[in-house]
Amino acid sequence: MTPAHAQARTGADGADQAVRAAHAAFLTARTHSREERAAWLDAIADALESHRTELVEIAGRESHLPDGRLGGELTRTAFQLRLLGEEARRGEFLGATVDHADADWGMGPRPDLRRMNVPLGVVGVFGASNFPFAFSVIGGDSASALAAGCAVVHKLHEAHAELAARTAQIVADALTAAGAPAGLFGAVTGREAAEALVDHPLVKAVGFTGSEAGGRALFDRAVSRPEPIPFYGELGSLNPVVVTEAAWAERGEEILAGWMGSLTMGVGQFCTKPGLLLLPEAGAEAAARVLPGLAAEADLGAGMLTEAIRDGFVVNREAVAASDGVSVLVEGNEENPPAPGVLSVRAAELGEDSEVVRREMFGPAAVLITYADAEELERVLGLLGGQLTGTLHSADGEDTARVVQLLQDRCGRVLRGGWPTGVTVSYAQQHGGPYPAATQHATSVGTAAIGRWLRPVAFQDMEDAQLPPELQEANPLGIARRVDGEWVAAQ
Amino acid sequence: MTPAHAQARTGADGADQAVRAAHAAFLTARTHSREERAAWLDAIADALESHRTELVEIAGRESHLPDGRLGGELTRTAFQLRLLGEEARRGEFLGATVDHADADWGMGPRPDLRRMNVPLGVVGVFGASNFPFAFSVIGGDSASALAAGCAVVHKLHEAHAELAARTAQIVADALTAAGAPAGLFGAVTGREAAEALVDHPLVKAVGFTGSEAGGRALFDRAVSRPEPIPFYGELGSLNPVVVTEAAWAERGEEILAGWMGSLTMGVGQFCTKPGLLLLPEAGAEAAARVLPGLAAEADLGAGMLTEAIRDGFVVNREAVAASDGVSVLVEGNEENPPAPGVLSVRAAELGEDSEVVRREMFGPAAVLITYADAEELERVLGLLGGQLTGTLHSADGEDTARVVQLLQDRCGRVLRGGWPTGVTVSYAQQHGGPYPAATQHATSVGTAAIGRWLRPVAFQDMEDAQLPPELQEANPLGIARRVDGEWVAAQ
Numbered sequence: 001m002t003p004a005h006a007q008a009r010t011g012a013d014g015a016d017q018a019v020r021a022a023h024a025a026f027l028t029a030r031t032h033s034r035e036e037r038a039a040w041l042d043a044i045a046d047a048l049e050s051h052r053t054e055l056v057e058i059a060g061r062e063s064h065l066p067d068g069r070l071g072g073e074l075t076r077t078a079f080q081l082r083l084l085g086e087e088a089r090r091g092e093f094l095g096a097t098v099d100h101a102d103a104d105w106g107m108g109p110r111p112d113l114r115r116m117n118v119p120l121g122v123v124g125v126f127g128a129s130n131f132p133f134a135f136s137v138i139g140g141d142s143a144s145a146l147a148a149g150c151a152v153v154h155k156l157h158e159a160h161a162e163l164a165a166r167t168a169q170i171v172a173d174a175l176t177a178a179g180a181p182a183g184l185f186g187a188v189t190g191r192e193a194a195e196a197l198v199d200h201p202l203v204k205a206v207g208f209t210g211s212e213a214g215g216r217a218l219f220d221r222a223v224s225r226p227e228p229i230p231f232y233g234e235l236g237s238l239n240p241v242v243v244t245e246a247a248w249a250e251r252g253e254e255i256l257a258g259w260m261g262s263l264t265m266g267v268g269q270f271c272t273k274p275g276l277l278l279l280p281e282a283g284a285e286a287a288a289r290v291l292p293g294l295a296a297e298a299d300l301g302a303g304m305l306t307e308a309i310r311d312g313f314v315v316n317r318e319a320v321a322a323s324d325g326v327s328v329l330v331e332g333n334e335e336n337p338p339a340p341g342v343l344s345v346r347a348a349e350l351g352e353d354s355e356v357v358r359r360e361m362f363g364p365a366a367v368l369i370t371y372a373d374a375e376e377l378e379r380v381l382g383l384l385g386g387q388l389t390g391t392l393h394s395a396d397g398e399d400t401a402r403v404v405q406l407l408q409d410r411c412g413r414v415l416r417g418g419w420p421t422g423v424t425v426s427y428a429q430q431h432g433g434p435y436p437a438a439t440q441h442a443t444s445v446g447t448a449a450i451g452r453w454l455r456p457v458a459f460q461d462m463e464d465a466q467l468p469p470e471l472q473e474a475n476p477l478g479i480a481r482r483v484d485g486e487w488v489a490a491q
Numbered sequence: 492m493t494p495a496h497a498q499a500r501t502g503a504d505g506a507d508q509a510v511r512a513a514h515a516a517f518l519t520a521r522t523h524s525r526e527e528r529a530a531w532l533d534a535i536a537d538a539l540e541s542h543r544t545e546l547v548e549i550a551g552r553e554s555h556l557p558d559g560r561l562g563g564e565l566t567r568t569a570f571q572l573r574l575l576g577e578e579a580r581r582g583e584f585l586g587a588t589v590d591h592a593d594a595d596w597g598m599g600p601r602p603d604l605r606r607m608n609v610p611l612g613v614v615g616v617f618g619a620s621n622f623p624f625a626f627s628v629i630g631g632d633s634a635s636a637l638a639a640g641c642a643v644v645h646k647l648h649e650a651h652a653e654l655a656a657r658t659a660q661i662v663a664d665a666l667t668a669a670g671a672p673a674g675l676f677g678a679v680t681g682r683e684a685a686e687a688l689v690d691h692p693l694v695k696a697v698g699f700t701g702s703e704a705g706g707r708a709l710f711d712r713a714v715s716r717p718e719p720i721p722f723y724g725e726l727g728s729l730n731p732v733v734v735t736e737a738a739w740a741e742r743g744e745e746i747l748a749g750w751m752g753s754l755t756m757g758v759g760q761f762c763t764k765p766g767l768l769l770l771p772e773a774g775a776e777a778a779a780r781v782l783p784g785l786a787a788e789a790d791l792g793a794g795m796l797t798e799a800i801r802d803g804f805v806v807n808r809e810a811v812a813a814s815d816g817v818s819v820l821v822e823g824n825e826e827n828p829p830a831p832g833v834l835s836v837r838a839a840e841l842g843e844d845s846e847v848v849r850r851e852m853f854g855p856a857a858v859l860i861t862y863a864d865a866e867e868l869e870r871v872l873g874l875l876g877g878q879l880t881g882t883l884h885s886a887d888g889e890d891t892a893r894v895v896q897l898l899q900d901r902c903g904r905v906l907r908g909g910w911p912t913g914v915t916v917s918y919a920q921q922h923g924g925p926y927p928a929a930t931q932h933a934t935s936v937g938t939a940a941i942g943r944w945l946r947p948v949a950f951q952d953m954e955d956a957q958l959p960p961e962l963q964e965a966n967p968l969g970i971a972r973r974v975d976g977e978w979v980a981a982q
Contacts, residue, residue, distance in 0.1 A: 106570045113920060115919040220715075396954065408948050414949070457899050457903060466892070480978055482918060
């Protein structure tokens with residue numbers, strides 16, 4: 001029998017078939033209630049958990065990541081599916097808005113007008129290599145698209161081909177068993193299918209997590225179509241961490257230990273890895289003394305995700321190391337097992353085009369930047385492009401308004417204390433940021449991720465029975481709505 | 492003294508200066524409260540109204556549109572500014588979301604996380620020719636961008652150069668008098684400046700209303716930048732109107748008269764002009780008998796907006812008239828004064844690539860399509876691209892679910908009865924639609940238009956005093972927020 005992941009090795013024809021099947025399924029799925037669609041997400045979560053042992057075993061073999069991490073990631077993925085399902089039940093993302101007819105409206109009589117968001121149709125989703133569950137087959141992109149009411153065709157990631165194919169099969173089976181139309185979730189693999197997916201006229205949006213080069217190429221493709229479509233790409237981030245003098249004086253060594261812990265999580269292969277630590281010069285000597293020992297104690301597991309990622313990491317680390325003023329503080333390596341490396345540079349020596357402030361080293365290495373004063377610190381922050389996160393370690397009550405503003409201007413999420421790795425899935429989460437952190441102003445994590453797969457439609461002077469129930473006068477489903485400008489809570 | 496509109500004839504250097512001034516103003520403006528920024532919008536509205544006579548006079552001379560229409564449009568524009576200001580006061584568009592720390596969160600302990608939308612910075616806005624007030628200098632795009640907290644650099648439209656320059660001056664003066672930082676609203680003109688505006692690294696989004704060709708060229712430019720930016724373009728629409736057999740039988744001649752009235756408004760130069768009337772074959776004979784008389788009675792005013800628009804109209808009308816199966820029902824012309832023309836075609840004779848279903852005739856002409864049965868009707872709707880509006884004339888209680896769904900699938904606004912021209916400014920308005928009606932899933936009219944100029948930022952574990960007031964625990968400004976998943980109304 002042909003293994004599932006070989007069956008899934010599709011070309012352009014296979015992509016076309018998957019998209020057409022998904023489109024047909026979408027047309028059926030939208031006749032189901034949000035309650036039913038939410039139950040489909042629950043069914044997928046249940047199926048993942050019931051195959052936990054098998055999936056974690058395959059994932060460990062393919063990714064070199066430890067079982068504990070993978071098990072936690074599977075838990076997170078199932079949780080995410082259920083939270084997004086719950087959000088679908090609430091109908092929050094519909095943005096239901098009702099304007100009653102108003103003969104006295106200030107610009108002239110207003111008709112009855114009611115708007116809500118509707119799903120786009122078929123969505124293409126590209127899995128990432130570094131989170132084989134949470135950002136892959138049925139990760140945040142796919143789950144949020146299904147919650148929105150869309151159909152999904154997923155491009156399997158070759159870094160965990162067997163896991164991806166097995167997961168896709170489990171998802172498809174769970175959906176079928178739960179009563180969802182066949183084809184609502186499909187999978188393709190290979191570059192030809194990937195490109196065909198982005199080009200397909202029935203595909204109405206794309207979600208992507210990966211490298212800046214690969215993501216930009218697909219973005220360019222999506223916006224060059226006869227009908228351009230939104231491309232929600234999460235491409236890369238350096239995730240600067242600023243340590244103030246007061247914070248350094250208060251708990252400098254604790255911060256260094258925390259940094260080493262965060263930058264080595266997942267062998268440094270996290271999009272939120274804190275790749276730049278901005279330390280006051282007062283800390284330079286202690287950092288040079290302490291970091292080698294912290295690095296030697298770090299346990300990075302068995303190896304990097306793939307040979308391609310390891311090769312790219314080496315190239316990028318060497319490019320950063322070769323930048324003006326950069327020296328090697330901790331050597332590090334990319335062997336099996338790998339060891340973390342730390343580069344360092346004085347802020348005053350950073351050029352505007354330094355690789356330090358623009359090149360992501362996807363792997364276990366980071367840069368320590370020492371700054372002499374606030375002016376130098378602010379200059380370094382000013383050199384940075386868009387970031388997923390920015391972190392500030394300061395003392396309580398310290399006036400940090402300027403630094404917070406500088407971080408806010410270039411980051412999707414600003415943290416005080418703590419570390420950016422470990423991204424919770426919740427209502428207020430924002431995982432995205434100005435380009436190149438993300439290609440659009442949206443989040444790929446949390447309930448707000450659903451908003452990417454929708455478009456608004458207004459209905460004017462419709463008969464009540466012609467309206468979707470969410471917009472009918474009696475609000476039979478009891479969702480939260482904005483009525484004549486005022487929010488009316490869910491019932 | 493050089494007239495203002497000559498001063499404004501800027502090149503790339505002038506655009507650079509305007510953008511830099513706007514950026515500096517943005518940095519100051521965002522330190523002002525939403526209440527203060529709302530007052531700036533009110534001040535602009537007051538200034539427009541206090542210059543009503545002068546502005547309507549210039550607009551009439553440049554656009555050939557009648558005073559009554561222009562005065563109404565100015566009223567609408569002032570109303571829009573005040574409504575958007577009121578929305579800024581409410582803070583609705585902030586999407587303020589608070590997740591308290593939760594040790595028992597299902598995927599593991601959750602930090603304190605708070606998200607809100609922040610303004611993008613400097614926005615470029617391109618004025619349209621056909622609404623010299625409502626979609627021009629300080630129309631919906633500019634007003635919504637200011638309401639969002641952005642700065643605006645406006646590309647003046649040559650079709651009403653003097654009016655645009657005078658309006659820009661009034662806006663800038665009103666802002667200064669109200670205490671806004673200088674440069675918050677700037678203006679440029681000419682193609683070179685237009686392109687420099689889209690390319691400028693400090694410009695973070697663009698709003699555009701105009702032709703499909705011109706809009707797509709600027710869209711391509713915006714997404715090809717090193718840092719791609721959102722381009723909110725409203726490009727073109729045919730605005731189909733479906734008449735069912737029952738509606739025809741009930742009030743056929745009334746519908747024909749309504750159609751003629753709507754398609755000749757503004758000399759047919761409305762983006763919501765109902766360019767296609769889909770009529771049952773039972774109505775073909777009566778339509779052929781009645782429409783010439785209705786056309787002869789129509790008063791279209793003095794002439795079309797510009798020679799370029801008139802020339803484009805002639806080309807497009809001829810291309811549609813030359814399509815297979817199309818005949819001329821009412822000749823029409825584009826002289827001064829113009830007369831409306833009606834083309835007609837049987838649905839069965841429409842090819843997939845017919846110009847009838849894809850080419851907008853921006854001016855006083857439209858196409859009558861007669862269909863034999865539901866199958867033919869649905870086929871025609873299936874041939875259409877994205878539309879701003881779709882209208883259904885049906886009898887009360889008639890089962891029209893399939894047609895409504897087909898309209899919803901390709902339109903931003905679906906009307907039952909009435910006509911798509913006359914777009915109210917309100918909370919539930921949706922002026923946009925699938926491509927090419929719009930380049931993004933957003934609205935350019937109504938309070939939701941503000942959402943185009945924002946991006947979300949999350950704050951994790953911040954000290955309360957470091958947070959924007961809208962996210963502080965005590966909610967000192969009393970805005971509506973989503974707290975731990977539940978909406979809490981404004982206080």
